[in-house]
Amino acid sequence: MLREIYEPKIVGFFCNWCSYRAADGAGTARIKYAPNVRVVRLMCSGRVDPAFVLKALALGADGVLVAGCHPGECHYIEQNYKTMRRFAMLQHTLTALGISARRVRLVWASAGEGAHLAREIDRFVEDVRTLGPLHWQTQLAEPDHTAEIDRILVEHAEAMEVGR
Amino acid sequence: MSDKGTLAIYWAASCGGCEIGILALNEKILDVAAAFDIVFCPCIMDTKARDVEHMPDGHIDVCLFNGGIRTSEQEYMARLLRQKSKVLVAFGSCAHEGCIPGLANVTNRQSIFETVYLDSPSTDNPGRTLPLPEVQHNGFHLALPVFYDTVRTLGQTVKVDYYLPGCPPEADRVWDAVVAILEGTLPAPGSVIGAQTTVCDECTRTRSEKKIKAFKRTWQVWPEESQCLLEQGLICCGPATRAGCQSRCPTVNSPCIGCYGPNAGVEDQGARLITALASVIDSNDAEEVERIVREGVPDPVGTFYRFSLAHSLLRRAALVPDEERHELPLPRAAQ
Numbered sequence A: 001m002l003r004e005i006y007e008p009k010i011v012g013f014f015c016n017w018c019s020y021r022a023a024d025g026a027g028t029a030r031i032k033y034a035p036n037v038r039v040v041r042l043m044c045s046g047r048v049d050p051a052f053v054l055k056a057l058a059l060g061a062d063g064v065l066v067a068g069c070h071p072g073e074c075h076y077i078e079q080n081y082k083t084m085r086r087f088a089m090l091q092h093t094l095t096a097l098g099i100s101a102r103r104v105r106l107v108w109a110s111a112g113e114g115a116h117l118a119r120e121i122d123r124f125v126e127d128v129r130t131l132g133p134l135h136w137q138t139q140l141a142e143p144d145h146t147a148e149i150d151r152i153l154v155e156h157a158e159a160m161e162v163g164r
Numbered sequence B: 001m002s003d004k005g006t007l008a009i010y011w012a013a014s015c016g017g018c019e020i021g022i023l024a025l026n027e028k029i030l031d032v033a034a035a036f037d038i039v040f041c042p043c044i045m046d047t048k049a050r051d052v053e054h055m056p057d058g059h060i061d062v063c064l065f066n067g068g069i070r071t072s073e074q075e076y077m078a079r080l081l082r083q084k085s086k087v088l089v090a091f092g093s094c095a096h097e098g099c100i101p102g103l104a105n106v107t108n109r110q111s112i113f114e115t116v117y118l119d120s121p122s123t124d125n126p127g128r129t130l131p132l133p134e135v136q137h138n139g140f141h142l143a144l145p146v147f148y149d150t151v152r153t154l155g156q157t158v159k160v161d162y163y164l165p166g167c168p169p170e171a172d173r174v175w176d177a178v179v180a181i182l183e184g185t186l187p188a189p190g191s192v193i194g195a196q197t198t199v200c201d202e203c204t205r206t207r208s209e210k211k212i213k214a215f216k217r218t219w220q221v222w223p224e225e226s227q228c229l230l231e232q233g234l235i236c237c238g239p240a241t242r243a244g245c246q247s248r249c250p251t252v253n254s255p256c257i258g259c260y261g262p263n264a265g266v267e268d269q270g271a272r273l274i275t276a277l278a279s280v281i282d283s284n285d286a287e288e289v290e291r292i293v294r295e296g297v298p299d300p301v302g303t304f305y306r307f308s309l310a311h312s313l314l315r316r317a318a319l320v321p322d323e324e325r326h327e328l329p330l331p332r333a334a335q
Ligand code: FES
Pocket: A015, A016, A017, A018, A019, A043, A044, A045, A046, A067, A068, A069, A073, A074, A075, A076, A079, A080
């Protein structure tokens, strides 16, 4: 039997001022990197509500990459420190929920570090590849009991002589 | 027939506290009885599911449904009461967001059965019998409800008209809802009946700058009585929890544990709480932060999602944790 082809689906949240420009720069410099990351540009990594990451995972992402300016270089002074603290709590929580902390990663990249960011993306994609698909919606799928419940409804109605 | 309205009160995966929450209306319960005939409430009256099955659709004016959906029987009752009720209210934290029964979403049916029927010290089950949904016995076919792996909220099961949060809902908020129903001043269908803001907005403690080097657990400190509990290092869910209780727990020197669910506009209470706590940790050093979190929050799911796991974005823990998968890497796409 043919096994399913697996290309990790990764959502990236990149800060406008550094990492998004780094990714742009990598493109301009024709540096090759894995095409698995769908990037969402935000003004700052501090804008990344942990709910964004959870939602991405819940809706089918296999991993989430957050990228921001280096510590001390955030354009909104110290928001990326908050990102770092949130990230620690998020990873701690995901681990407790049986989701590997390796499915989410936080990287710092300044506007000039296109090559560095490209390398980080490649490494992350390979790491998520070894973890395999997350397929969160299948974790939530209960066998469908609709038919059974409809049968109970009919049985009750007959036994209780509803409508007679 | 009287010209009173009809009221149903039902319980699913819950503890019975919501019925007590209704009784906490005290003498106002007489006003409720004057306005409504209670047509179905297994907690206090001898009424059966079959009585509901006999009713025409939409016969019940208001159904207060408490409890989450853990079994096929509860799902059946949820659907039946939806069909028979004009207004279906998810009453209390369990129906609204899973509550404590929903915390069992960190595990699954198999391990719950093993704990309850095999492993618990008080269990004597030499035949290692586990409940089955169907069994043949002496020529009879016997059936039990199917026990699900995942607790769902009422809103994840059927269409809900209103949500009344709280574990249990505060009597004053229940009364507000009764008045809104009687006077026809209900908000838009699908909304939460209650406050929009957070517990912090009702809390009278003084707040100043929050800088925390270590989280403490309630048994480790005797909190000072006027200062914000979070500033004292206790994890208080106030910043991520809907107001409505007059900040009942902080008032008696105990941190909020989040029973009113997320405040308006917040989808995931745990994520909101993580955001709030990240702002107060006093360290910019990744390793130190990691240590503060690990040592200060030994049970992140029970701390951030004590009442709202079933209602959160992920809803449950992985059925097969990443750590337990042993698949070979799948083939990649051709370059
Ligand atoms: S502006 Fe880049 S992380 Fe804040």
